[in-house]
Amino acid sequence: xxxxxxxxxxxxxxxxxxxxxxxxxxxxxxxxxxxxxxxxxxxxxxxxxxxxxxxxxxxxxxxxxxxxxxxxxxxxxxxxxxxxxxxxxxxxxxxxxxxxxxxxxxxxxxxxxxxxxxxxxxxxxxxxxxxxxxxxxxxxxxxxxxxxxxxxxxxxxxxxxxxxxxxxxxxxxxxxxxxxxxxxxxxxxxxxxxxxxxxxxxxxxxxxxxxxxxxxxxxxxxxxxxxxxxxxxxxxxxxxxxxxxxxxxxxxxxxxxxxxxxxxxxxxxxxxxxxxxxxxxxxxxxxxxxxxxxxxxxxxxxxxxxxxxxxxxxxxxxxxxxxxxxxxxxxxxxxxxxxxxxxxxxxxxxxxxxxxxxxxxxx
Amino acid sequence: xxxxxxxxxxxxxxxxxxxxxxxxxxxxxxxxxxxxxxxxxxxxxxxxxxxxxxxxxxxxxxxxxxxxxxxxxxxxxxxxxxxxxxxxxxxxxxxxxxxxxxxxxxxxxxxxxxxxxxxxxxxxxxxxxxxxxxxxxxxxxxxxxxxxxxxxxxxxxxxxxxxxxxxxxxxxxxxxxxxxxxxxxxxxxxxxxxxxxxxxxxxxxxxxxxxxxxxxxxxxxxxxxxxxxxxxxxxxxxxxxxxxxxxxxxxxxxxxxxxxxxxxxxxxxxxxxxxxxxxxxxxxxxxxxxxxxxxxxxxxxxxxxxxxxxxxxxxxxxxxxxxxxxxxxxxxxxxxxxxxxxxxxxxxxxxxxxxxxxxxxxxxxxxxxxxxxxxxxxxxxxxxxxxxxxxxxxxxxxxxxxxxxxxxxxxxxxxxxxxxxxxxxxxxxxxxxxxxxxxxxxxxxxxxxxxxxxxxxxxxxxxxxxxxxxxxxxxxxxxxxxxxxxxxxxxxxxxxxxxxxxxxxxxxxxxxxxxxxxxxxxxxxxxxxxxxxxxxxxxxxxxxxxxxx
Numbered sequence: 001x002x003x004x005x006x007x008x009x010x011x012x013x014x015x016x017x018x019x020x021x022x023x024x025x026x027x028x029x030x031x032x033x034x035x036x037x038x039x040x041x042x043x044x045x046x047x048x049x050x051x052x053x054x055x056x057x058x059x060x061x062x063x064x065x066x067x068x069x070x071x072x073x074x075x076x077x078x079x080x081x082x083x084x085x086x087x088x089x090x091x092x093x094x095x096x097x098x099x100x101x102x103x104x105x106x107x108x109x110x111x112x113x114x115x116x117x118x119x120x121x122x123x124x125x126x127x128x129x130x131x132x133x134x135x136x137x138x139x140x141x142x143x144x145x146x147x148x149x150x151x152x153x154x155x156x157x158x159x160x161x162x163x164x165x166x167x168x169x170x171x172x173x174x175x176x177x178x179x180x181x182x183x184x185x186x187x188x189x190x191x192x193x194x195x196x197x198x199x200x201x202x203x204x205x206x207x208x209x210x211x212x213x214x215x216x217x218x219x220x221x222x223x224x225x226x227x228x229x230x231x232x233x234x235x236x237x238x239x240x241x242x243x244x245x246x247x248x249x250x251x252x253x254x255x256x257x258x259x260x261x262x263x264x265x266x267x268x269x270x271x272x273x274x275x276x277x278x279x280x281x282x283x284x285x286x287x288x289x290x291x292x293x294x295x296x297x298x299x300x301x302x303x304x305x306x307x308x309x310x311x312x313x314x315x316x317x318x319x320x321x322x323x324x325x326x327x328x329x330x331x332x333x334x335x336x337x338x339x340x341x342x343x344x345x346x347x348x349x350x351x352x353x354x355x356x357x358x359x360x361x362x363x
Numbered sequence: 364x365x366x367x368x369x370x371x372x373x374x375x376x377x378x379x380x381x382x383x384x385x386x387x388x389x390x391x392x393x394x395x396x397x398x399x400x401x402x403x404x405x406x407x408x409x410x411x412x413x414x415x416x417x418x419x420x421x422x423x424x425x426x427x428x429x430x431x432x433x434x435x436x437x438x439x440x441x442x443x444x445x446x447x448x449x450x451x452x453x454x455x456x457x458x459x460x461x462x463x464x465x466x467x468x469x470x471x472x473x474x475x476x477x478x479x480x481x482x483x484x485x486x487x488x489x490x491x492x493x494x495x496x497x498x499x500x501x502x503x504x505x506x507x508x509x510x511x512x513x514x515x516x517x518x519x520x521x522x523x524x525x526x527x528x529x530x531x532x533x534x535x536x537x538x539x540x541x542x543x544x545x546x547x548x549x550x551x552x553x554x555x556x557x558x559x560x561x562x563x564x565x566x567x568x569x570x571x572x573x574x575x576x577x578x579x580x581x582x583x584x585x586x587x588x589x590x591x592x593x594x595x596x597x598x599x600x601x602x603x604x605x606x607x608x609x610x611x612x613x614x615x616x617x618x619x620x621x622x623x624x625x626x627x628x629x630x631x632x633x634x635x636x637x638x639x640x641x642x643x644x645x646x647x648x649x650x651x652x653x654x655x656x657x658x659x660x661x662x663x664x665x666x667x668x669x670x671x672x673x674x675x676x677x678x679x680x681x682x683x684x685x686x687x688x689x690x691x692x693x694x695x696x697x698x699x700x701x702x703x704x705x706x707x708x709x710x711x712x713x714x715x716x717x718x719x720x721x722x723x724x725x726x727x728x729x730x731x732x733x734x735x736x737x738x739x740x741x742x743x744x745x746x747x748x749x750x751x752x753x754x755x756x757x758x759x760x761x762x763x764x765x766x767x768x769x770x771x772x773x774x775x776x777x778x779x780x781x782x783x784x785x786x787x788x789x790x791x792x793x794x795x796x797x798x799x800x801x802x803x804x805x806x807x808x809x810x811x812x813x814x815x816x817x818x819x820x821x822x823x824x825x826x827x828x829x830x831x832x833x834x835x836x837x838x839x840x841x842x843x844x845x846x847x848x849x850x851x852x853x854x855x856x857x858x859x860x861x862x863x864x865x866x867x868x869x870x871x872x873x874x875x876x877x878x879x880x881x882x883x884x885x886x887x888x889x890x891x892x893x894x895x896x897x898x899x900x901x902x903x904x905x906x907x908x909x910x911x912x
Binding site: 008010011106110111114118130133136137139140141144145263264267269270273277278 | 719722827859
């Protein structure tokens with residue numbers, strides 16, 4: 001076994017929540033639906049529950065193996081390995097994307113004069129340490145931090161709403177003013193980022209203490225986070241209005257900077273930095289972990305740990321080249337990512353499940 | 364030179380085997396082997412030769428007393444003991460006097476060997492705790508432990524009489540863990556007194572005291588104390604294994620053992636708790652933990668220890684639970700202040716001024732006007748001054764200590780601010796941090812936090828809030844991987860045990876704490892009846908006969 005650690009289903013629940021909170025609460029593109037974006041997110045969450053069923057069905061079918069192990073068995077050695085490598089590529093693309101995303105947030109928002117590489121390098125090193133410490137550490141970090149993340153997000157939401165004359169509820173009107181089409185167009189980007197990315201948790205099922213019960217925490221996490229994301233989105237639209245919320249790079253940050261209760265509770269940026277750092281760190285560690293573990297399994301290594309440091313270095317130097325500027329990233333996230341990532345979040349698990357069902361292969 | 368030094372442990376290994384055969388029965392006596400070994404000396408039936416050998420072994424040490432005398436005026440005998448360890452009065456008044464005045468027939472019987480030695484000794488020796496010994500090294504052992512050893516001419520048998528008694532500190536109030544309410548007894552340096560303090564609180568045969576002897580020269584007695592119905596056998600096995608591999612010249616303090624058996628020697632966090640309070644040890648034993656008592660130190664080690672224990676004071680359990688819970692929550696706040704306050708101040712005033720409310724910012728900026736150092740240097744300097752003052756106060760005699768605090772508070776605090784070297788805000792921050800670290804109940808954790816504070820300070824000074832965040836993340840990653848004897852350091856928070864949460868952030872009432880810690884006391888999870896909540900009769904005019912159950 002390449003990983004001796006086990007995580008409880010509760011830890012998986014926390015980990016998925018942290019993963020979904022990760023970067024999405026910061027960027028939260030409003031998209032084409034404008035003030036109706038929350039409906040898109042609601043429907044995207046429903047889709048997220050659907051794919052959660054798909055992923056957990058695979059997890060239930062193969063409770064002792066990661067997809068990297070059973071894919072060659074299900075699809076045949078050639079095709080299975082090819083798809084595995086493709087899947088690894090998505091992990092390897094997403095990890096530096098997260099790194100750069102996060103570091104750029106720091107540079108743009110609070111530490112303007114610090115070179116980007118400082119943030120990228122240190123974060124990659126920390127994530128490498130966590131990944132090297134094993135899956136147990138990831139589960140426990142999530143268990144410790146996720147409650148705080150959710151708590152802080154909720155508190156910030158409440159404080160924004162309590163700030164006098166800040167939320168303008170008429171921003172939501174008119175509901176479905178331009179018909180249903182923009183809402184439908186907004187579903188796919190909202191679904192792939194962040195819900196579709198939970199496909200990486202396929203690799204976590206075999207390390208659960210009770211893999212037979214993986215469905216409940218997975219679905220519950222997706223449902224809860226859907227509502228949390230919608231609350232953040234509603235807050236952003238109410239405070240900034242749909243146009244400004246779409247224009248701002250970090251609508252959540254802009255909204256939170258407007259909190260002002262009695263001239264004392266103001267400038268809560270520190271709290272949202274807390275969410276950034278810890279949420280993104282967890283998300284990055286999950287993707288990083290999947291990449292190193294998957295690589296070791298595809299290559300047939302005994303242990304994934306020797307790969308951690310080289311991967312961290314690769315990520316560090318790959319990260320600054322992932323995109324040129326932030327708007328390119330936003331475009332990529334909302335226009336390209338849903339289709340580019342489609343084989344990862346849907347085709348790969350769906351083909352695996354379908355073929356395994358037809359050929360009646362079980363783990 | 365690897366092999367011969369393992370000798371002091373051999374006995375312990377044999378005991379372990381025996382113990383595993385008989386299902387973990389109590390270990391042996393803390394029997395000692397002298398070091399260096401004395402195997403080449405042989406016990407001969409000639410008093411003079413034996414005394415010569417002993418003289419050679421002890422090399423005329425001034426505290427070894429040897430005295431020849433005649434039993435009943437007939438038989439030649441000698442007594443040997445160490446002045447200061449053996450009870451001189453007992454030896455002189457009781458032992459020697461009785462032996463010298465036994466009837467002459469008995470003395471003659473000893474000389475002529477008409478009766479077996481044991482029989483005669485049964486008659487003539489006036490002490491209860493005696494043991495026959497048959498080798499030179501055993502004689503040396505007993506003498507070194509404070510026994511008086513009787514040697515007889517013509518026999519290869521000696522008699523050790525337990526006369527151990529030496530000057531020691533009487534039971535005193537625990538100095539480092541004083542409590543408003545609760546027992547005033549603290550451990551002392553005498554191992555027997557300490558085990559007795561525990562035994563007096565747990566009058567049950569389930570309380571096992573296993574003795575072993577560590578340290579080649581110091582031959583320190585170490586007692587492994589546990590309730591054998593509760594303690595995890597694999598945990599005990601592991602503790603024994605780790606103690607067994609200790610091969611060192613001397614053990615002077617419990618810290619030696621702590622440092623040699625902990626899980627992660629590189630960690631700044633204490634992984635084994637130590638305490639002076641017998642009631643705290645007993646509480647730990649009742650949870651299924653194991654205690655290690657070490658001779659010559661008033662501290663007991665508690666194994667395994669998790670992080671939360673450093674947030675719990677024994678007084679929490681003696682005060683009303685509302686107050687105790689409040690204090691517990693305050694301690695978590697204090698922990699964060701002690702760790703983070705200076706770094707947050709430095710980060711905000713150096714990098715993130717925009718995060719402060721405007722009026723506060725103006726106030727702080729006005730204060731920092733004219734301060735010649737950057738905030739990081741200012742904070743580091745003041746923190747260092749504070750550490751130096753504390754160190755000086757700890758090491759100095761009490762009379763001089765006051766002078767130090769006057770110099771510290773008045774000269775440095777007052778004068779440095781009015782000279783414009785430090786800003787008053789920074790003095791406030793450092794003082795708050797200092798007080799907070801004093802408010803942590805366990806000193807071992809407080810010093811860890813003190814140390815980490817400097818690292819956080821430097822990180823904050825270099826990278827602002829990002830530095831603080833990565834510092835926190837690094838600490839958390841480290842803590843999640845840390846274990847104390849197989850028990851996760853952050854349990855029950857993570858891994859999450861909902862039943863153990865009754866004693867983490869709040870202290871629930873005693874009648875609601877039904878279970879032992881999940882991971883540690885699993886062998887007998889229920890500690891009390893579940894219906895212990897007091898239910899006094901509702902109205903006062905109720906018949907007292909009905910109110911009972």
